[in-house]
Amino acid sequence: MAPFVVPEEADLVTKKWVYLFREGDRTMRDLLGGKGAGVAEMTKAGLPVPPGFTITTEACNEYYKQPGGGFPDGLWDQVLEALKDVEQQTGKKFGDPSNPLLVSVRSGAKFSMPGMMDTVLNLGLNDETLQGIITSTGNPRFGYDALRRFIQMFGKIVLEIDPAKFEHILDQKKQQVGAKVDTDLTAEDLRDVAERFKGVVKVETGKDFPTDPYEQLRLAITAVFRSWNNPRAIAYRNFNKIPHDLGTAVNVQTMVFGNMGADSGTGVAFTRDPKTGERALFGEYLLNAQGEDVVAGIRTPQPISLMAQELPEVYKQFLGYAEMLEKHYRDMQDLEFTVERGKLYMLQTRSGKRSAAAAVKIAVDMVDEGLITKSEAVQRVEPVQLEQLLFRRIDPSASVTVIARGLNASPGAATGKAIFDADKAAELGKTEAVILVRPETNPDDVHGMIPAQGILTARGGATSHAAVVARGLGKPCIAGCEEITIDMEARTLSANGYLVKEGDLITVNGTTGEVILGAVPMLEGEITPDMQKILDWADEIRRLQVWANADYPRDAQVARARGAQGIGLCRTEHMFFEEDRLPIVREMILAKSLEARKEALAKLLPIQKEDFKGILKAMDGYPVVIRLLDPPLHEFLPRYDELLVETTELRVRGDNPAELEEKEKLLKVVEQMREANPMLGLRGCRLGLMFDGVNQMQVRAILSAALECKAEGLDPHPEIMIPLVGHVNELKAVYDQVTAEAKQVMKEEGIEIHYKFGTMIETPRGALTADELAKYAEFFSFGTNDLTQMTFGFSRDDAEGKFLLQYVERKLLPTNPFQVLDRNGVGKLMRTAVELGKRTRSDIEIGICGEHGGEPSSVEFCHLIGLKYVSCSPYRVPIARLAAAQAAAAGAERDR
């Protein structure tokens, strides 16, 4: 009944849970968190840092392993010991009324995380130590202010009392004495406030405010540990894909005070402008204030440049430290400091967060300055930042009215008239900007999606038809926006009390999933010269090639312009969905004889040939992988349930027997083609094996196109790819079809042309028997969408709407495996396939064409298992180039 538990390390009691600042350094971020590693490094470098110590992230994780949470053995003893060291350094004593040591307690995870407990200041205060402070500073107002701040923070953060209760008392007091701002309150006023705060604590917690400084410290440390798993922190980690098992460190540091008069102050600064990347100190400070005043917005801080006049010596010193730290860390730093009676203290240094544009500029500048290498520069820009810059986006300074939120299914933003059907969107879209709004889309809607600026659907997941097509088209899309209700009769959309009529302007933000009322100011996406430099450097570093998934010549052109080195997936069925072709495709499917089918196929042949020729031309000199027909055929037919309703209507009305008969016939066919689980049904290579002639037509179209290109002096590299192969016999049978037709075409034309034959690896069995498949396949391409579906047993159409997102939220899955490749399951199959494939054919070409091909973590994995290329949407090619370079650079670092 008991779960199997891995034996714990035997020496838990002797483990080092606490590090003095001087014992750590910058390399210890995992253990000490970002903040802890930063103050340790500054201490080591001899900068003026108030003494203190850090409790490790391991201690936090151990805390959670205790039943109900608890300090691991030895932790408290080590805290007390470290405290003694700090007392020795400062000459003060914790809890000593005559010369009390006060400390701040702050959380500090490896990655900075909003939502977690931030800071408790002035810890160690009680009525006795307060007197010591008042005596030593000679400033009772300062003392009572410190006390009331402490109780307020401790009450809110550690004791979890509604902060409004404290603010209410402060406001009352100010009203009572006619004070406008906090600083107008006297020592007396503040003493009274502090007393009343104690009353709030008593009422809310049923206990007196803890007066024992050690008790205060123990409670504060516990609160930091607990804050690691509060819902906001969890949500943040989920969103940012930060593992939940890192834990947070706790920093305990001697207090210094910026509010001790006109020679004191506090501030924050970036060594460069975090918004633009300009090389100039950027920040804010406040004279005679404590840090929380700045953060809380109680007082308005001043630009840091003013400090040059107000505290010139300190400013100079600070400038020196800033430059030194930037050079030392070789990155833009985010600094916190306090000046206590003319003495500068450094409280924090860390790499500063920056906007996408700043990230690019700083990286490029620092290379020019000789501060970092090109490889480092490439690693300084997050792929997601590149994504922001590449797509059209809403001006961050604009104020907008968000009326609903859905899935951010395809990035970018667009404004247009809301239009509720594809035909109208297709018509109106020729001349005006439209947003196609549908309950969900299907192939019949594609002609309306192409001219639309953006797409909004009420149903469907991040891999629904709408999402996939939109990403392919590089258009913003919000999918599965369940907050909106579409009334197709009234032609309106309503959401959260707002009503949008057809023709009204709306804006979709596909990057965030927000539906916005009306038009809003936009910033255009583009590849700036700095960005181009980063991408060029990335190209020098990466080993993985980046190819693109493109179904049309126009997509191939975009892909090539963005740096694609090949087409990794050209889906022939998307050509079939085009309005002028669908009737012929239906004719082919409904054909009653092989003859009739071949007739329809003959009509499709020249159309497909032209399509392929366009793509081969656009990718002249580069490989183009064309996948033979894949989707279940009923996708090309009218929808079953719509037909059912129409037929039933006609039958009950009884007024049009001729139409009824025709509909019933069609219904019967569609019914026969229906499948319980089409994703696992008659599709993929099964189609060409069951419907003789289809593969042959496609092969003929591909090779005739290539031969024509060759005749025109071009250099086409067609590769023919077979989908959904599960057994080597299937692949062999298609191989025979393809080879025979190819020979025939070349014989007819009298020219030879080289082409490759290969297979997708998208069923688990395909991966498990890759050694057999490699006997026929010259290349593999991982179809990780399907492979993920089958490996998990998740239908993407259903899972994302019905449980998958909840799963991720509830930590039942670390990430959505359709977005981030699941290394432990799907990845294992991929490793197996690579190994087996190479065993049979050492030079086999292996790539990936699932949507993971454009996702940075997945790109890294593809690098790690030795793929030749990743293939992604044309619009994501630059992102993949960057991610591939980062993977290579990280690998090179590991190898060093």
Added chain:
Amino acid sequence: MAPFVVPEEADLVTKKWVYLFREGDRTMRDLLGGKGAGVAEMTKAGLPVPPGFTITTEACNEYYKQPGGGFPDGLWDQVLEALKDVEQQTGKKFGDPSNPLLVSVRSGAKFSMPGMMDTVLNLGLNDETLQGIITSTGNPRFGYDALRRFIQMFGKIVLEIDPAKFEHILDQKKQQVGAKVDTDLTAEDLRDVAERFKGVVKVETGKDFPTDPYEQLRLAITAVFRSWNNPRAIAYRNFNKIPHDLGTAVNVQTMVFGNMGADSGTGVAFTRDPKTGERALFGEYLLNAQGEDVVAGIRTPQPISLMAQELPEVYKQFLGYAEMLEKHYRDMQDLEFTVERGKLYMLQTRSGKRSAAAAVKIAVDMVDEGLITKSEAVQRVEPVQLEQLLFRRIDPSASVTVIARGLNASPGAATGKAIFDADKAAELGKTEAVILVRPETNPDDVHGMIPAQGILTARGGATSHAAVVARGLGKPCIAGCEEITIDMEARTLSANGYLVKEGDLITVNGTTGEVILGAVPMLEGEITPDMQKILDWADEIRRLQVWANADYPRDAQVARARGAQGIGLCRTEHMFFEEDRLPIVREMILAKSLEARKEALAKLLPIQKEDFKGILKAMDGYPVVIRLLDPPLHEFLPRYDELLVETTELRVRGDNPAELEEKEKLLKVVEQMREANPMLGLRGCRLGLMFDGVNQMQVRAILSAALECKAEGLDPHPEIMIPLVGHVNELKAVYDQVTAEAKQVMKEEGIEIHYKFGTMIETPRGALTADELAKYAEFFSFGTNDLTQMTFGFSRDDAEGKFLLQYVERKLLPTNPFQVLDRNGVGKLMRTAVELGKRTRSDIEIGICGEHGGEPSSVEFCHLIGLKYVSCSPYRVPIARLAAAQAAAAGAERDR
């Protein structure tokens, strides 16, 4: 472009393709085929066998590797050399007019196969050698008869001429001369017939009949090779799961003649009665005849016992050989012999085919006789033979009218009134025998399936709902019988010109898939004392335990009676489908609040508890694995398309707005629950995680039931199994739910009880991460139905109807992987899971509960990878016991 080809062995030219009879022995069946190994062994034992040689199966396989087919290098030379040896032994010469050697050419695969080329006799005859025969026998009639037989056989079999053309000439001649039977024809007549036969050959092939004996021999050998891949042979191998790459051997043997007068004859005999197993020579013979006369039924053979009077010496000699050969082979032998002028020649010995009943009796008798061991006896009965004996079956001697054929979805046979809906079947079934006939079945039909004697559906595969439920109930079922058309309005069934009205008697033979008109005589299935002995011996030998899948106490009782040592799968949802529960289940699904859901669950609790109690009681002392809710919830709701039609009808009619509103509401809910691919959607453990309370109710029901059993002095062993787990976090979350509820129940009741917690392994990811799952799971159970679906990407609902059966027919798959476990793909995942699971938890209990658990080859695989048990339908338990023992015995043999 070229497929990768494994290099051929370099020494092909030096390979030995031909073995003289004296060079082989019984161990060489793979190489020489069954017939070749048999004559070799008899030759070795000194029995009188006409000299000859065997061309190996490898030569046949090599023939197919040549482009368009061709003799491998060296084969013909070796044939000529062997022929010389035969000439020396016989003193005759091939093609020598003065003393010609004539030979027979026969195919001989490892397994006897109807449909392949059988025999060409008298090869080597032409006008010249004929004269030699006539001279040496002094019998022109015999000579001309031999010639016309040779041309006729050669023409038909080697030259592939329609045999009717020859028969027509023979009939004409008989009419012409007024002959009743062939033997009335004179030498002159036969010479004329032979000449006319040559004319037929000339007309049909455009060439003269080949007169060169070597040319005849070369053509005949080629024909044998070719016959290996004729459609009938392929179909036979597919049906009997014989690999297609075995190849056939060719036997060339000196002719002896049974038609040389009253001291000559020919016959076949079994050393025991192949129908009953009685220990007595059983067979037929004919005086003055050639073997083909017997086979062709031209003359009626006599019981072999008559030979004791007609040829007493020879009979005695033959009896001796028969006994000797049975003892030598330690098995019942199928013998062929010819007597030429008083001299007995043995032509063939092989293990004789026998009926299921005979197989059992012979095996048991031979143990009693001390001829074979118990282990050998167990291996002498095919599991499929046991299956025949265990189920009710049509008396093989009855003549029946088959009106259609479908899939043999569940074995056994039954007669009853054809009834077209479940309600009527449920009603009428209480008092009369009914056969439920439906287009397809769904859970709504189960109440009609339970009382029915048998089930017949027009659609759906071998794993459709109807098939699965029928097998579970042990009722015969024919599924996917596409030859029948059901008219639900007229309430008739039509097939191939026959019409069956509702209430007419029909018989379904689920073992063969035949639909039969009216009632037919049946034999009851039973476990006879002999069979019991075999099963007892099997139990002594096998290492694998055999458990059963049972959802109801009645199934558990059947399972236990048939030897099940536990319940490996109790599907709780089947209980949900029962008519009285479905409304409550729907209430639970449609619940708008957690409260409402819990109310419905509370109603289900006592019902489920009683179900579980019944099963635990029936299996007292044995483990019972109960799986928590698994299927997609919409399976419990009304069908979407039916609702859609009803709603549309109401809407168009507009005469019942109240009902319309209600239906529309229901439709909306059903629509929301609909999934594109329900097999990969919200089901399995996902249900209990998304709908809090469901798992808890089921756990409470299981444990309360177990506690009550314990209180009654019983010894219950409940095991709680979680379906469709893909990630360890899912399993952990359910583990937490289960453990908490279990503790609570035991606390409330004040008794402790041991239960196990485990998981199904049915997603590829589950198998790939089994080491992680084993941290929580004390047992694994392979759900190979789902695992096969996901590993191949085959939906069983769709694949079997749409392409899978064609795949098997076309050799795109070796077997149907839903019937026979796919060792190379699914099996690899199973091996991985076993290995990983044991790595984490060495004593983990691992079994299989997919339908493969009752299929002999799959059972063998489960034995090989070290599972603890297989679990199958109660009715298949004896079959699995036998298969498990055979696997163990085969393993012991390999180990020797």
